Amino acid sequence: MIGIRKWRKGIFMNNALEVEGLCKSYRDFRLDSVHLTLPAGNIMGFVGQNGAGKTTTIRCILNMATRESGTIRVFGLDNIKDELAVKQELAAVFDEIFFVENWRLKEVEKAIQGFYAKWDSRLYADYLEKFELPANRQVKELSRGMKMKLMLAVAMCHEAKLLILDEPTSGLDPVARDELLGILRDYISDGEKSVFFSTHITSDLEHVADYITLIDHGKIFYTGSKDGLLDHFCIIKGGRDDLTDELKKKVIGLALVSNGFNGMIHSTDAPGLSAGIDVEHPSIDEILVHISKEGGAE
Amino acid sequence: MSRILNAAKLDYFASKSMLRMVSMLVVIGIIIGVIAHGPDYMMMFIMVFGVTSAGSIFSVHERSHSDKLYGILPLTKTQMILGRYLYALVIGIIYIVVAGVLGLILTYIMGVGFDPLVYWATLALGFAYFCFATGVAYPIYFKFTFAKAYVFTMIPMYIIAVAFLIVTRRADLASTLGSIVTFFMAHVYLAPIFGVVLGLILMGVSLAISNVIYTRKEI
Numbered sequence: 001m002i003g004i005r006k007w008r009k010g011i012f013m014n015n016a017l018e019v020e021g022l023c024k025s026y027r028d029f030r031l032d033s034v035h036l037t038l039p040a041g042n043i044m045g046f047v048g049q050n051g052a053g054k055t056t057t058i059r060c061i062l063n064m065a066t067r068e069s070g071t072i073r074v075f076g077l078d079n080i081k082d083e084l085a086v087k088q089e090l091a092a093v094f095d096e097i098f099f100v101e102n103w104r105l106k107e108v109e110k111a112i113q114g115f116y117a118k119w120d121s122r123l124y125a126d127y128l129e130k131f132e133l134p135a136n137r138q139v140k141e142l143s144r145g146m147k148m149k150l151m152l153a154v155a156m157c158h159e160a161k162l163l164i165l166d167e168p169t170s171g172l173d174p175v176a177r178d179e180l181l182g183i184l185r186d187y188i189s190d191g192e193k194s195v196f197f198s199t200h201i202t203s204d205l206e207h208v209a210d211y212i213t214l215i216d217h218g219k220i221f222y223t224g225s226k227d228g229l230l231d232h233f234c235i236i237k238g239g240r241d242d243l244t245d246e247l248k249k250k251v252i253g254l255a256l257v258s259n260g261f262n263g264m265i266h267s268t269d270a271p272g273l274s275a276g277i278d279v280e281h282p283s284i285d286e287i288l289v290h291i292s293k294e295g296g297a298e
Numbered sequence: 299m300s301r302i303l304n305a306a307k308l309d310y311f312a313s314k315s316m317l318r319m320v321s322m323l324v325v326i327g328i329i330i331g332v333i334a335h336g337p338d339y340m341m342m343f344i345m346v347f348g349v350t351s352a353g354s355i356f357s358v359h360e361r362s363h364s365d366k367l368y369g370i371l372p373l374t375k376t377q378m379i380l381g382r383y384l385y386a387l388v389i390g391i392i393y394i395v396v397a398g399v400l401g402l403i404l405t406y407i408m409g410v411g412f413d414p415l416v417y418w419a420t421l422a423l424g425f426a427y428f429c430f431a432t433g434v435a436y437p438i439y440f441k442f443t444f445a446k447a448y449v450f451t452m453i454p455m456y457i458i459a460v461a462f463l464i465v466t467r468r469a470d471l472a473s474t475l476g477s478i479v480t481f482f483m484a485h486v487y488l489a490p491i492f493g494v495v496l497g498l499i500l501m502g503v504s505l506a507i508s509n510v511i512y513t514r515k516e517i
Contacts (some may be wrong), residue, residue: 045327064369065516066376098366104317110310114304115371282447 012190015076016040016162016194018063022070026058031056034070036213036223037251040161041191045124045205045226046198047284050290056197057215058166061196074162088117090162091155095170097147101140105133105150127153129241131183143177148256150196152183163187165197169204177201181208201202214285216291226284234270237262238277247273253290266292301373304382306388312364313355317389321352323347324396328404337404337412338420341397345424348393349431349454352386367516375513379440383505386436390428390497397424413484415479422493429497430454434501440512476484 015037022034031053038044046052059065061072072079074086099108105128110231112117128135131149133142142150143210146166155163163184169177184195201266204225205212213223222229236251239260248254251263264287270279284291324344331340359365367377398421405412431454438447482489 059369059516060368064365083374084372087370090370092366093371094363094366098310098363098367098370098474100362100364102358103311107311112371114307115301115373272326 014040015198016042016074017044018071018073019057019061022057022060022072023068024056024065025068026056029056034215034218034220037243037254038162038194038196040075040194041188041259042186042209042210043195043197043208044211044213045202045284046196046213046215047200047205047288049197049288049297050214051201052215054200054215055166055217056218058092058164058198061197062087067176077112083088083212089159089160090164091160092164092166093148093151093155093168094165095167097139097142097151099139099150101138102190103139103203104136104138105139106135107171108150108154112154112160120157120159123157124153127267128155133281143181147170147171148176148180149183152180152187155186161193163193165199167198167200169199169201177204184208198276199233201290202288207278209220214291216294219289221291222287229287233264233282233287233290234267235262235280235282235290236273236277237280238272238274242274242276253293255293260296301377302384302495305378306384307353307375307381309385310388312358312362312397313351313385316354317351317362318357320347320351323350324400327397331400332408335410337401337408337410338416340404341401341420342401342424342427344397344433345393345428348397348428350392351393352389352428352432352507353439353444354381355385356439357359358511359413360444366404369517370506375517376509378513379509382436383501383508386432387501390425390432393428394421394425397421415483415489417483418486418489419493422489422491422496424493425490426493426500427454427499429500433500437506437507437511440508444458458512484498 003091017036017038017227019035020037022029022031029051034053034057036044036046042264046054046057056065061079062066063083066169076092079086100111103111109121109124113121113124125135127133131146131153133146133150133153139147139150143224152163165184168180174178175275181204184197187193188195197205197209211224212226212229214229222232224232233252237260240256241263243254247265249271250265251261252265264282273279285298324347327340327343330343331337334340344354368375373381387487398417401417401420416488426435434454434457435447436449438450453456482492
């Protein structure tokens, strides 16, 4: 209770989500000391290829999976010890809808609202109208994009301060994806709410993310600001003659092609390169591809 | 407490459409009662169908990926379990009331005699069976999910059949049963109390087992 009071006074408003040394093992996979910090009022993209550990991390944050070690704090509260208080303040959207398929949208509210202290029925009705979701339609009759909007409407009308999205854009057409990103931008516009957004469609993040965490094979490769990530690495392309042994050691995800090579290096290594090598700013997608090629996080 | 009530309410909303369908089974119970010329048969069958109703909630939630919903709601796993058992108990009570009322109506319409002891004993046994069968099925569903474990819902029937076989082989069965019947004839009012208490004890044990299973399970 002390934690909640402090949170309400705004003392814990600095970070929406803090994960430190999170470990979790399965038979053929291990989350290894995952760490990330999402400052309140921002969107963090959580990027990695399929099977990298994104969903496992999210499941640990939601206490759906039991962590072996590490700490997870949401607005300064422990996600297990203060689970009920934490879950009043967060909402999650998954790639598939979790409401009963026979429910009409007005029944979704009836079934869910009792759990949330700050549920606002008028806001729910407003969101249904704004997202063009007919209140009398059944969940199973909604398109994939509409189902996503319904989960967002439920998340937003109980004033969740942290929205966690697990692969929300997979399977959505470009128009629906763009709409979703617009909704997220509006959602954080008050400066208090935050979004933690896992995806492997990195183009979504180029537009909305303030922070990026890259995960590969259960380990964090990078966590920090998006601009920092893009400044942190360079894509290099050159002829085979330019690829010295010293350079090979620095290149992440080296690929030999018919007319030369390409790869990624830390920006700090760029000044010493030979003049024949082209240096380009990377996209998040290129960074993800190169760390995946490298076969594991550093 | 309000979270447990909300969890039970969520189960009610989730199973509402299914309950309407399963309630049609009551009609089958009535038909069986008419054919067998015995309201007691109908009452027992209605309670057996009540078990199907109480179990169908797992099927609904699995189809709807509700594990994720439970993962995000401000609700502990234990509260969710308590809500689910409360829901089952309410279903059981509804079915027992329906069985009791229909039993009286059928008795009146068919003009058959219905000994008060048999009436109350049927209701008591029906409720105890409901609690027993639900109590066996729920931990199995929590452990293995409905889709995988539906086949095991017949387990309570097998247990009862085996128990009946063992009991009937005992030579002193007639005298034991006779003394039980004599006792309840002298204390008719105890029959429903016995059924309710036995049923609640069975449900309580089942709840404790489900809680251990589910709180250790990753959802």
